[in-house]
Amino acid sequence: MGDDADALADALAANLQDVRPRRTPALGSPDDLHLDLRAGGVCYVDRYADDLRGLAARIPALRDLGLTHLQITPVTERADDADADADALLAPGVRVRAELGSAADLAALADALHDAGLTLAVDLSPVDADAPLADRIRSAVREAVALAAAGADVVRVDPAAVIGERPDAERAALLRVIASAGRRVAPALALAVAADADPRGAAELLDGDAVRLADDPALTALVWEALATRSAAPLSRALVRRGDVPAGSARTARVRSHDALRFAFDDDDARALGIDPDEHRRFLADYHVGRFPGSHARGIWHPDGAVAGTTASLAGLEQDDPGAVERILLAHSIALSTGGLPLLVLGDEVGQLNDYGYDDVPAHADDSRWVNRPLYPFERYDQRDDRTTSTGVIHAGVRRLLAVRRATPALGGTRVVGFDANDPHVLGYQRPHDDGTVLVLANLGDEPATVSAETLGGFAEHAVDLVRDERLRLTKGVVLSPRTFVWLQAAHDLA
Numbered sequence: 101m102g103d104d105a106d107a108l109a110d111a112l113a114a115n116l117q118d119v120r121p122r123r124t125p126a127l128g129s130p131d132d133l134h135l136d137l138r139a140g141g142v143c144y145v146d147r148y149a150d151d152l153r154g155l156a157a158r159i160p161a162l163r164d165l166g167l168t169h170l171q172i173t174p175v176t177e178r179a180d181d182a183d184a185d186a187d188a189l190l191a192p193g194v195r196v197r198a199e200l201g202s203a204a205d206l207a208a209l210a211d212a213l214h215d216a217g218l219t220l221a222v223d224l225s226p227v228d229a230d231a232p233l234a235d236r237i238r239s240a241v242r243e244a245v246a247l248a249a250a251g252a253d254v255v256r257v258d259p260a261a262v263i264g265e266r267p268d269a270e271r272a273a274l275l276r277v278i279a280s281a282g283r284r285v286a287p288a289l290a291l292a293v294a295a296d297a298d299p300r301g302a303a304e305l306l307d308g309d310a311v312r313l314a315d316d317p318a319l320t321a322l323v324w325e326a327l328a329t330r331s332a333a334p335l336s337r338a339l340v341r342r343g344d345v346p347a348g349s350a351r352t353a354r355v356r357s358h359d360a361l362r363f364a365f366d367d368d369d370a371r372a373l374g375i376d377p378d379e380h381r382r383f384l385a386d387y388h389v390g391r392f393p394g395s396h397a398r399g400i401w402h403p404d405g406a407v408a409g410t411t412a413s414l415a416g417l418e419q420d421d422p423g424a425v426e427r428i429l430l431a432h433s434i435a436l437s438t439g440g441l442p443l444l445v446l447g448d449e450v451g452q453l454n455d456y457g458y459d460d461v462p463a464h465a466d467d468s469r470w471v472n473r474p475l476y477p478f479e480r481y482d483q484r485d486d487r488t489t490s491t492g493v494i495h496a497g498v499r500r501l502l503a504v505r506r507a508t509p510a511l512g513g514t515r516v517v518g519f520d521a522n523d524p525h526v527l528g529y530q531r532p533h534d535d536g537t538v539l540v541l542a543n544l545g546d547e548p549a550t551v552s553a554e555t556l557g558g559f560a561e562h563a564v565d566l567v568r569d570e571r572l573r574l575t576k577g578v579v580l581s582p583r584t585f586v587w588l589q590a591a592h593d594l595a
Contacts (some may be wrong), residue, residue: 130290130312133219133253135441136350137512139502140169140221143446144358145200147475152196152205156212161481163216165449165495166502169441170213171256171292173223173358175200176243190246193239203250210251221254221292221313222247227262236262237274241281248286254313255282256292259302268304272311279310292352296359308346313441316351317364318342323431324361324414325380328387328397330545332527333373334365339438339529340518341369350514351440355431358445360406360469361388361399361414381405388414396421398454400468408468412451417490423546425451425490426583429497430542433567433585436501437531437540439514445472449498450480450491504566504587510538511587522555526580538566539588543580551578563590 141162149155155172162170179188179195187202188195196203213220224243227236240262244255257278263271275291282289292313293302302314322335345351363384367377386392388399388407396416399409407414411431416424428451435442455474464470484495505511510533519528525545531538539559543549556574563572566587572578578586 130288130309131348132288133290133312135169135219135254135290135312136439136514138168138219138441139166139436139505140171140441140443141165141167141446142171142173142354142358142443144473145172145175146197147473148446149476151199152201152209156205156209159212159216159218162218162446165499166506167444168217168506169219169221169443171221171223171254171443173256174225175206175222176225176247178225178239190250191242194243194246206250214251219253220251221256222252223256223294224258224262229261233264237277240278244278244282244289244291245285248282248284248289252286253288254290254292255279256294256313258294259305260294272305272307275305276307276310296357296362296364298364303342303345303351306345306349306351308348312349314345314349314351315357316342316353316440317362318366319351319435319438320354320356320361321363321365323355323434324388325363325365325384326527326544327415327427327431328384328395330525332521332523332525332542332544334369334375335434336518336527336529337369337373338365339516342516345514353435353438353440353442354445355411355435355448356409356414356445356472357443358469358473360402360408360472362404362406396424396427400454400471402468408471410452410454410472410474411445411448412494413454413472417451418453423583425493425497428494429501430544430583430585432498433501433540433587434527434542436505437511437538437587438529439512439516439531442505444498447474447477447480449495450477450484451494452477452480500567508538508566508587508589509533509535510589520555521551523549523551525549526551536589536591539563539590540585541578541580541588542585543582546582548582549580551580553577558592560591563588 145155149158176194177197179193190203196206210220227239247255259271263274279291290312291310293305295302295315295317305311306314318338322338326335363381370377385405385407387395388397389401390398398413398418399407402408415427452474454471458464458470480491483489483491486492510531517530517532519530521528526549527542529540541551553575559574561575563574565572566589
């Protein structure tokens with residue numbers, strides 16, 4: 101439906117001819133984005149930086165951490181053109197949220213990010229779910245064009261909200277309409293599609309052209325499942341079975357999001373491992389709200405079996421669990437090494453805890469997700485260079501992982517090959533590349549684990565642990581302390 105989608109995009113954009121780029125597009129094609137080679141941060145603009153100008157002032161810190169992409173929300177809102185502040189208007193009916201600044205501030209943020217080597221993704225604002233489909237598509241097109249004109253490289257769309265339940269082919273065609281309209285003012289514009297509860301994510305919508313990014317909620321769910329059960333099997337199976345994506349596309353890889361944690365694993369995969377999926381979800385929910393004996397987690401109930409909480413609170417830092425920092429770094433090591441575009445909720449890199457004050461805000465009190473949307477933690481950021489604190493250790497660890505990923509071509513791309521470590525607590529997988537394979541081994545357990553020389557027999561004698569910059573002799577096996585991992589640059593033994 102390519103030509104038809106382009107024609108429909110032309111028709112829908114006809115009343116937006118007055119929307120012109122506020123800046124010269126930074127890129128000429130979506131292929132120039134190289135999203136699978138980037139690593140991103142995600143934030144609520146108002147809670148992380150007060151407004152758009154405040155966020156621009158924090159770009160040096162994002163660069164220092166090693167980020168090359170930024171996803172922001174919420175940014176826009178519907179506007180009555182007659183009443184709207186002209187400085188805030190992005191397009192007819194679309195304005196920058198009043199508390200965040202002006203349209204010029206958004207364009208200036210995009211310019212500053214591009215100058216610093218970061219791409220910008222912006223979430224579309226919520227649509228009226230009761231509006232006719234045509235009105236929802238028209239609204240999404242209008243906003244996508246406006247955001248593209250302001251400098252967004254990626255526009256994130258929730259297909260369930262904008263398009264509803266329709267066959268994948270229809271959803272893909274309508275998403276192409278939105279992207280095609282946005283490319284009238286920004287030829288490199290790409291779409292990202294959200295998916296919070298479907299274990300398949302939105303990968304079926306990836307096309308290597310209009311839709312370049314799709315959420316992978318199963319990865320997030322299974323990282324937390326693995327930390328709770330200490331078992332590698334469900335996550336290992338999911339990584340091997342999830343399949344490739346079209347060239348030019350990527351899944352996102354998140355430890356968490358600003359939404360609640362939903363245990364969106366595949367029921368058939370669970371049953372194949374002898375796990376009752378419904379019973380297991382109940383266990384995981386109980387575990388992550390601290391209602392299971394021995395749990396380290398401190399999450400908050402959310403409807404439908406979901407759990408809200410920051411990474412640090414879910415990992416045990418809130419109750420000073422001795423393994424908390426290791427779990428935080430282990431979780432991020434998986435997100436940063438399984439391919440695609442890793443996305444870090446800003447604040448997690450300094451161990452930000454739950455914000456129980458959300459209950460004191462009337463607009464937030466009935467939604468437990470606000471517990472994991474805290475305000476910018478000034479005290480923790482002040483400690484980020486102090487390695488005598490948990491904050492400093494977490495920040496240094498995440499920063500190191502980002503640096504190694506950026507310098508290691510094998511950790512880009514999207515291909516993952518399984519590796520059986522012959523230990524139920526050790527997760528293993530390979531990231532093949534022409535420059536050499538990276539073998540990831542992660543001990544999810546609470547006891548030391550050894551991956552034997554026999555298990556590693558398909559590799560050459562020596563390998564380099566990229567994270568610690570240490571040379572290892574694989575003929576002696578690899579010993580992993582509890583909750584630790586290695587990224588091994590390892591050549592296959594061709595003898």
